[in-house]
Amino acid sequence: MIKLNHKFVEFIPDALDDGVLYVSLTHGTAVHRCCCGCGREVVTPLTPTDWKLIFDGETVSLYPSIGNWNFPCRSHYWITQNRIEWAEDWDDWRIAAAEEKGRRMKAKFYGALEGGQLGDTDSVHEKARGKFWSRFWKD
Ligand SMILES: [Zn+2]
Structure with a gap:
């Protein structure tokens, strides 16, 4: 797969089509099926500490990778201007470093670094995640 089509929706549908990036601005999230063809659902929340979506009027890009x-x-x-650009597989240490960086960014963003405590980061993250899911799924 080398291209995605984007679709702006209010609610992410239950059944996703391959090759479609569903974007819900109302719920601040984008969802697509893994571009390798394995069909797994990839959820990319759009927040200041997760992904950014760039819409240029015709195509969308997601940042970071x-x-x-x-x-x-x-x-x-x-995902750059609806095109899929394959990147290299990362070593475990690099993934761990990126995850640690993400945790720190989140901790800073949600104020958990006050008092120099990093211990609560996960629960802050979970809270944000819980809020995210409850916004995301329609009952
Ligand atoms: Zn895959």
């Missing part, structure tokens, strides 16, 4: 390290395929790619 999408690393599906938790999937068996471990695919890693960029």
Whole structure:
């Protein structure tokens, strides 16, 4: 797969089509099926500490890259102007470093670094995640 089509939706549908990046601005999230063809759902929340979506009027780009390290395929790619640009597989240490950086960014963003405590980061993250999911799924 080398291209994605984007679709702006209010709610992410239950059944996703391959090759479609669903974007819900209302819910601040984008969802697509893994571009390697394995079909797993990739959720990219749009927040100041997660992904940014750039819409130029015709195409969308997501920043930063999408690393599906938790999937068996471990695919890693960029979505740039609806095109998929494959990136290299990362070593575990590099993934760990990127995750640590993400945790610190989140901790800073959600104010958990006050008092120099990093211990609560995960629960802050979980809270943000819980809020995210409850916004995301329609009952
Ligand atoms: Zn995959």
